[in-house]
Amino acid sequence: MDFDPLLLARLQFxxxxxxxxxxxxxxxGLSAYIATLxxxxxxxxxxxxxxxxxxWTRIFAVSFxxxxxxxxxxxxxxxTNWSRFSVVVGNVIGPLIGYEVLTAFFLEASFLGILLFGGERVSPAVHAASAVIVATGTAISGFWILSANSWMQTPAGHAMIDGVAHPQDWLxxxxxxxxxxxxxxMMTAAYLTTAFVVLAVGARWVLAExxxxxxxxxxxxAVGMIAVLAPLQVIIGDQHGLNxxxxxxxxxxxxxxHWDGSKPGDFHVFAWPDEKAETNRFAISIPRGSSLILTHDPDGLFPGLTSVPPQDRPPVKNVFFAFRIMLAVGGAMVLVAMTGAVLWWRGALFTTGxxxxxxxxxxxxxxxAIVAGWTVTESGRQPWIVSGILRTTDATSPVPGGSIAATLALFILVYGGVFSMGIYFINRLLARGLVGGASQPPGTGTPLRPQSAAREAGRGVLGQG
Known part of the structure; x- marks a missing residue:
């Protein structure tokens, strides 16, 4: 059986x-929430x-x-799989990844121990400070990783010398x-992701009393955070789209x-892009909707897919459907935010089952939403691994397809096992709930048997005396 090394390397990554x-x-998001608490x-x-x-610190430890x-x-x-990528742009990407390790990872690792084990050993101020530092470290980590990824999307500050990128302006x-x-x-998406997890756990506990x-x-x-961030994410996403x-x-x-750039773009609620015929099948569209969103003018024009040769186009179906999944989930988030805010304002947040x-x-x-968004970002950059500098087909290592297939199968097995164990432990922690002095609703709890109730009442009387 013949294996395509490029396809398998892409699937593996x-x-x-x-x-x-x-x-x-x-x-x-969770580290920021713990620091806030x-x-x-x-x-x-x-x-x-x-x-x-x-x-939440226990759950953070497993997730971390x-x-x-x-x-x-x-x-x-x-x-192993992308050696040409390392040769051509390693002078830029390598230091950016290194900065993430030097600044963020060491910061997180140094203070994570205090956060995990220092609750009863250090003062509340030191414990809170450790949480803030860990949260800052995770944000710094995101800063460097997203800087490297963004440079692959929109390269700047470099010079190509003999086919190799050399840094010229680090800023x-x-x-x-x-x-x-x-x-x-991405940071807003991370905070929203955590807010919805916190909301789900809190809602389950309220329902279960x-x-x-x-x-x-x-x-x-969680509702307060979602009510602020979900609409804000729509605005940020719009600006990101314009960029x-x-x-x-x-x-x-x-x-x-959008195929023909000489015509205003319709917003397709659903369609089946036909890349060979350069058209959309079964389209359900809002006329001129895309032009209105992207140019703020219903008659505005923007480049279509036919403006570049077929070999320079990304896989349209992947990008198109991933983008709509992200939009649909984002709409659901905004709906939850608006509903929760209204119920809170009316004082019915905890009585609306x-x-x-x-x-x-x-x-x-x-x-x-995050996985769909990253699919749009990475698939939409194709056929380039670094836009305008290096094509994906030219970035691979001379590794046999069979070797990549074997390691991919191994990764699936190992990751499946690791993921299953992680989810198992997280679910155990969720089922266990809070430890030590957690409150219960008035009038709830397991009723005492008559003899036990009498004994407790007697202790109360003696205690008063």
């Missing part, structure tokens, strides 16, 4: 990066915040470990044209399945 991105996106505990002295922080394990493989793949490299929008978009006060705190904090239109117009054309049931099942929204 796509599999590992999709698996990996789930965990950093969650830990970025510990700061609130420090300011108010309320033990409920400490219990919540202790609970899974992110580290899954991320190590990505760096090795640059050398231009780091703050390349798409980086500010991509960083804001577990950890009464703490559950209400989680729901209120992409300026620097990567073919990607936008694939997102919209249907909303709590919906919220309790919405933990997955952020993860799906």
């Amino acid at each position: 796509a599999f590992t990066i999709t698996f990996h991105i789930i965990f950093p996106s969650f830990t970025i 510990l700061i609130l505990r420090l300011r108010t002295g309320d033990a409920r915040y400490a219990r919540l922080a202790r609970f 470990a899974l992110g580290v394990v899954s991320g190590l493989v990505l760096s090795y793949q640059f050398g 231009a490299i780091i703050l390349n044209p798409s980086f500010p929008y991509r960083f804001a978009h 577990r950890h009464y006060d703490e559950a209400r705190i989680m729901v209120r904090m 992409t239109l300026k620097y990567q117009p073919v990607k936008v054309a694939a997102m919209e399945a 249907w909303f709590l049931k919906v919220a309790s099942h919405g933990w997955w929204l952020g993860f799906v």
Whole structure:
């Protein structure tokens, strides 16, 4: 059997990066949430915040470990499957990844131990400070990784000498044209992802009448965060799209399945892009909708896919459908945000059972949106691995397809086992709930048997005397 090394190398990297991105996106938001809880505990002295922080720190530890394990493989793949990529742009990408390790990873690793084990050993102020430092470290990690990825999308600050990229202006490299929008978009997505997980857990506890006060705190904090960030993400996404239109117009054309740039673009709610015929089948469209969104003019024009040869176009179906999945999930997030805010304003947030049931099942929204968004970003850059510098077909290593297929199968097995164990432990922690002094709703709990009740009443009387 013949194996295509390029296809298998791409599948292997796509599999590992999709698996990996789930965990950093969650830990970025979760570390910030834990830091917020510990700061609130420090300011108010309320033990409920400490219990919540202790609970979520355990989940953070498992997620952080899974992110580290899954991320190590990505760096090795640059050398094993993508050696030409390392040769051509390693002078730029290598230092950016190195800065992430030197600044962010060491910062996180140094203070993670205090966060995990210092709750009863250090003062509340030191414990809160360690949480803030870990949260800062995760954000810095996202900064460098997104800077490197954005440079691959919109390269700047370099010079090509003998086919190799050499840094000329590090500030231009780091703050390349798409980086500010991509960083804001991704960080907001990470915080939204965590907010929906917190909301789901809090809603489940409210419905089950577990950890009464703490559950209400989680729901209120999550709804408040979502109500702010979900609409903000729409604005950031719009600006990111306009930036992409300026620097990567073919990607936008694939997102919209827009073929003819001489005509205003319709927004296709659904369509089946036919890349051979250069048309859309079964289209359900809003006339001139894409032109209105992208140019703020219903008659505005923007480049179509036919503006470049077929070999320079991204895989349209992948980009088109991933973009619509991201939009649909984003719309659901905004709907949850608006509904939760209205119910909170009316004082019905904890008495509206249907909303709590919906919220309790919405933990997955952020993860799906992030994976779909990254699919748009990475597939939309094709056929380039570094836009305008290096094509994906020219970036691979001279490795036999059979070897890549074998390692891909091994990765699937190992990652499947690691993921299953991680999810198992996280579910165990969720089922266990809070430890130590968690509150319950008034009038709930297991009733005492008559003799036990009499004994407790007698102790109360003696205690009063």
